[in-house]
Amino acid sequence: GMFSSHSLPPALLEKVFQYIDLHQDEFVQTLKEWVAIESDSVQPVPRFRQELFRMMAVAADTLQRLGARVTSVDMGSQQLPDGQSLPIPPVILAELGNDPTKGTVCFYGHLDVQPADQGDGWLTDPYVLTEVDGKLYGRGATDNKGPVLAWINAVSAFRALEQDLPVNIKFIIEGMEEAGSVALEELVEKEKNRFFSGVDYIVISDNLWISQRKPAITYGTRGNSYFTVEVKCRDQDFHSGTFGGILHEPMADLVALLGSLVDSSGHILVPGIYDEVAPLTEEEINTYKAIHLDLEEYRNSSRVEKFLFDTKEEILMHLWRYPSLSIHGIEGAFDEPGAKTVIPGQVIGKFSIRLVPHMNVSVVEKQVTRHLEDVFSKRNSSNKMVVSMTLGLHPWIANVNDTQYLAAKRAIRTVFGTEPDMIRDGSTIPIAKMFQEIVHKSVVLIPLGAVDDGEHSQNEKINRWNYIEGTKLFAAFFLEMAQLH
Ligand SMILES: NCCCC(=O)N[C@@H](Cc1c[nH]cn1)C(=O)O
Ligand SMILES: [Zn+2]
Numbered sequence: 001g002m003f004s005s006h007s008l009p010p011a012l013l014e015k016v017f018q019y020i021d022l023h024q025d026e027f028v029q030t031l032k033e034w035v036a037i038e039s040d041s042v043q044p045v046p047r048f049r050q051e052l053f054r055m056m057a058v059a060a061d062t063l064q065r066l067g068a069r070v071t072s073v074d075m076g077s078q079q080l081p082d083g084q085s086l087p088i089p090p091v092i093l094a095e096l097g098n099d100p101t102k103g104t105v106c107f108y109g110h111l112d113v114q115p116a117d118q119g120d121g122w123l124t125d126p127y128v129l130t131e132v133d134g135k136l137y138g139r140g141a142t143d144n145k146g147p148v149l150a151w152i153n154a155v156s157a158f159r160a161l162e163q164d165l166p167v168n169i170k171f172i173i174e175g176m177e178e179a180g181s182v183a184l185e186e187l188v189e190k191e192k193n194r195f196f197s198g199v200d201y202i203v204i205s206d207n208l209w210i211s212q213r214k215p216a217i218t219y220g221t222r223g224n225s226y227f228t229v230e231v232k233c234r235d236q237d238f239h240s241g242t243f244g245g246i247l248h249e250p251m252a253d254l255v256a257l258l259g260s261l262v263d264s265s266g267h268i269l270v271p272g273i274y275d276e277v278a279p280l281t282e283e284e285i286n287t288y289k290a291i292h293l294d295l296e297e298y299r300n301s302s303r304v305e306k307f308l309f310d311t312k313e314e315i316l317m318h319l320w321r322y323p324s325l326s327i328h329g330i331e332g333a334f335d336e337p338g339a340k341t342v343i344p345g346q347v348i349g350k351f352s353i354r355l356v357p358h359m360n361v362s363v364v365e366k367q368v369t370r371h372l373e374d375v376f377s378k379r380n381s382s383n384k385m386v387v388s389m390t391l392g393l394h395p396w397i398a399n400v401n402d403t404q405y406l407a408a409k410r411a412i413r414t415v416f417g418t419e420p421d422m423i424r425d426g427s428t429i430p431i432a433k434m435f436q437e438i439v440h441k442s443v444v445l446i447p448l449g450a451v452d453d454g455e456h457s458q459n460e461k462i463n464r465w466n467y468i469e470g471t472k473l474f475a476a477f478f479l480e481m482a483q484l485h
């Protein structure tokens with residue numbers, strides 16, 4: 001049946017769902033207007049910054065018209081490595097209701113997007129939301145404009161029906177997530193005892209299901225420690241006919257260094273790196289068994305011939321609960337076509353380690369640095385090596401017994417008639433850990449998008465079904481939170 005056995009007020013819920021169904025074209029139209037704003041935070045150019053400011057103003061206005069108290073916080077400006085300075089779009093802090101007898105749920109989302117260019121292989125204009133077979137294609141449709149609007153739509157349904165909101169609602173919406181949430185941590189720190197003081201629960205909807213049709217709740221993300229290792233002989237390149245044979249070549253050193261990090265089975269070779277990884281329990285193995293994942297389909301849709309592991313459980317565990325090391329690139333390498341006979345004078349290798357509980361960022365930094373120094377010293381090279389950790393993002397894991405996990409499960413049962421997949425995410429949502437550490441409140445990730453939505457990719461989309469049922473999910477979630485709080 002549509003309603004589960006516990007006692008949500010079915011008449012109200014039915015009215016809200018009906019409203020959402022009836023107004024779905026308006027919700028799609030608003031998404032279309034938001035996608036049309038080219039709010040790219042990655043390319044640091046004035047035109048996109050203007051678009052970002054416009055995006056935040058449109059969102060602030062939408063929230064104001066819903067009756068929210070809205071503050072647009074000035075975030076100052078961003079100093080770029082080339083000396084340029086660009087303004088940072090404001091962060092929106094908004095509040096609806098402050099009834100002390102109700103729980104307060106805070107929703108975090110972002111309205112900036114990854115770059116998109118039709119020439120890169122988009123089948124439609126990325127900034128014109130285009131519906132084909134129930135799929136709404138456009139940059140930001142799923143990451144993250146659609147989910148932010150689903151939350152707003154859910155609020156607007158209660159408003160339009162002149163129903164009291166079941167919970168107090170706060171919004172924190174930023175415009176620099178895709179550029180690393182510039183200056184956001186300072187703001188969260190500053191607002192800890194103000195905006196966040198009355199917040200009981202935090203919801204983020206900025207990742208995907210692992211299925212096309214089965215909803216999920218996400219209770220953990222990996223962290224990331226990003227490294228550069230520079231090897232330098234001099235600041236100019238050499239001719240390999242004139243110098244080849246008599247030099248310690250920086251590229252040879254770097255390739256050996258990068259080659260010492262991980263073996264062909266994906267095992268990280270940095271001594272001690274696995275020491276603090278949480279031991280696997282019997283109970284945990286069972287949670288992986290419960291997740292449905294069609295490995296064949298996953299492999300085919302990823303267009304990968306063979307993964308490092310053969311079972312669903314091993315694959316998911318190596319994505320979510322074990323660290324991984326990826327080598328990303330080499331600055332200064334000769335990477336163009338052709339056969340230039342160059343010896344690069346200095347090169348910078350880039351790699352990162354995805355971190356899991358209970359790995360510690362600064363311990364990892366020391367282990368990696370020591371390992372590379374050790375490998376380098378054995379080469380007796382006369383070059384200079386410098387190792388730096390340029391990003392240290394902590395892993396995050398939640399307590400799945402928190403109230404809002406139960407509320408989210410119940411809301412999913414009501415809307416989708418199924419139990420959610422309880423999943424983690426192999427990538428990093430730094431704000432989740434920041435909220436947990438700074439605000440000390442329970443954080444849940446409730447994704448709305450399907451596994452094939454293509455975040456950051458060409459032809460990003462959100463299914464109309466996910467967007468509209470997702471709106472219902474948030475409405476049902478408000479009511480469940482009210483009941484459980
Ligand atoms: N599904 C949400 C993914 C969000 C994302 O892609 N985050 C980045 C953040 C990051 C980590 N290191 C540098 N940036 C990611 O790569 O995980
Ligand atoms: Zn996102």
Ligand SMILES: [Zn+2]
Nearest residue numbers: 143178455456
């Ligand atoms: Zn993104």
